[in-house]
Amino acid sequence: MHHFDRIDGALHAEAAPLEAIAGAVGTPLYVYSTATLTRHYGLFREAVEAHRAALGEALIAFAVKANSNLSVLATLARLGCGADTVSEGEIRRALKAGVPGRRIVFSGVGKTDAELAFAIDAGVRQINVESAVELDRLIAVAASKGAAPEIAVRVNPKIGAGGHAKITTGGATDKFGVPAEEAPALYARAAASPHVTPVGLACHIGSQITTLEPLEGAFRALRQMTLALRVEGLAVSRLDLGGGLGVPYHGQTDLPSIEAYVGMAARVLEGLEVEAAFEPGRLLAANAGVLLSRVVQVNARSDGRRFLVLDAGMNDLMRPALYDAFHDVVAVCERAGDTGPYDLVGPICESTDVFARERVLPPLEAGDLVAFMGAGAYGAVLASEYNSRPLVPEVLVDGDRWAVVRSRPTYDEMWAREPAAGWLG
Numbered sequence: 001m002h003h004f005d006r007i008d009g010a011l012h013a014e015a016a017p018l019e020a021i022a023g024a025v026g027t028p029l030y031v032y033s034t035a036t037l038t039r040h041y042g043l044f045r046e047a048v049e050a051h052r053a054a055l056g057e058a059l060i061a062f063a064v065k066a067n068s069n070l071s072v073l074a075t076l077a078r079l080g081c082g083a084d085t086v087s088e089g090e091i092r093r094a095l096k097a098g099v100p101g102r103r104i105v106f107s108g109v110g111k112t113d114a115e116l117a118f119a120i121d122a123g124v125r126q127i128n129v130e131s132a133v134e135l136d137r138l139i140a141v142a143a144s145k146g147a148a149p150e151i152a153v154r155v156n157p158k159i160g161a162g163g164h165a166k167i168t169t170g171g172a173t174d175k176f177g178v179p180a181e182e183a184p185a186l187y188a189r190a191a192a193s194p195h196v197t198p199v200g201l202a203c204h205i206g207s208q209i210t211t212l213e214p215l216e217g218a219f220r221a222l223r224q225m226t227l228a229l230r231v232e233g234l235a236v237s238r239l240d241l242g243g244g245l246g247v248p249y250h251g252q253t254d255l256p257s258i259e260a261y262v263g264m265a266a267r268v269l270e271g272l273e274v275e276a277a278f279e280p281g282r283l284l285a286a287n288a289g290v291l292l293s294r295v296v297q298v299n300a301r302s303d304g305r306r307f308l309v310l311d312a313g314m315n316d317l318m319r320p321a322l323y324d325a326f327h328d329v330v331a332v333c334e335r336a337g338d339t340g341p342y343d344l345v346g347p348i349c350e351s352t353d354v355f356a357r358e359r360v361l362p363p364l365e366a367g368d369l370v371a372f373m374g375a376g377a378y379g380a381v382l383a384s385e386y387n388s389r390p391l392v393p394e395v396l397v398d399g400d401r402w403a404v405v406r407s408r409p410t411y412d413e414m415w416a417r418e419p420a421a422g423w424l425g
Helices: 018-025 034-049 070-077 088-096 113-122 132-145 183-191 213-231 258-269 282-288 319-323 411-416
Strands: 004-007 010-013 029-033 059-063 082-085 104-106 126-129 150-156 197-202 238-240 275-278 289-300 306-310 329-331 340-345 354-361 369-372 394-398 401-406
Touching: 010 018, 010 029, 018 029, 018 289, 018 369, 018 394, 029 034, 029 282, 034 059, 034 070, 034 258, 034 275, 034 282, 034 394, 059 104, 059 282, 070 088, 070 282, 070 394, 070 401, 082 088, 088 104, 088 113, 104 113, 113 126, 113 132, 126 132, 126 197, 126 238, 132 183, 150 183, 150 213, 150 238, 183 197, 183 213, 197 213, 213 238, 213 258, 258 275, 282 289, 319 354, 329 354
Parallel strands: 029 394, 059 082, 059 275, 082 104, 104 126, 126 150, 150 197, 197 238, 238 275, 306 340
Antiparallel strands: 004 010, 029 289, 289 306, 289 369, 329 369, 340 354, 394 401
């Protein structure tokens, strides 16, 4: 489900030729498809609407951490999408992109007092509280403002899932959320305070989850806790179900569909009379973006190993180095000849700067352009200027038109951010 296809043999983003964009902007760079973002959000919205009886006026809040580009956020905001945020900066980005405060959820295990105060002033939909000490701090901040923000208690159901240990967030040893056995008492304590308004429960157990079973287990844990809290006379009107559903990086065809995922949630929540929230990030953005990179050279060794040295490095696309992530790589303009294995590497002075080993590709030469597919989530947001490499730019395509939505800084712009100490002259 993406809009990167070949036209006359050359890869395009919608109707815009990637070779032309790369020629104008330079490489490496990210390119995003408006049509793909729109399609994915539309499918999710349709699935939610089909189960309105069970899910209520469900909120779809894009996980800003997946792709925080303002134009990407604005594209989704215009469709009615909300925002799942984990910092003051992300709240500010969402607001600037046109997401109203009433559609912003504020999560995160280390919110500062200043961030909590900003979230209250911004009128966010809810603050997801992740510990007892955070609740105490939030009560104090809210009391100083004469406010009573709506909150949800994020529950750690001890159900960890995800495509890698480093993207699992719901296990017993993970830092996120309140242990399930402690959550009811914390909810009751919040209800006793005049300075917060508990309205629901939340969970998020991991990312790149490829089966529905762990997600269903977490949702059922929230259901049972909701019923138990209501027996105690406590109101629970919202369930924040997080995100985490995986995408087909490897071209899989057996992953759960959006419709199946939302349908499962509806079955679990049936009869509870709660308002659901979903927080997809990767699911909306991953296949909406590619990273373009040019071949610098091909290093052929006597033992037959060939290193395809690219101008993109791990500072531009961290996922493979960070958690062994897979991205399909294709030539933008294929040339004739036999396919063969390459080790895809970047220019960074680190042995972890490897994108893939023995990846079978068509013949490639210096100057050829390749595309890392499925790079629209956790790509540009994780980029850095390591090795003093300028930050990778981003482009948004809409039909046959395109625009640079984050420019590559010049070296002078990079140096300007580092004023010299006064004693250095």
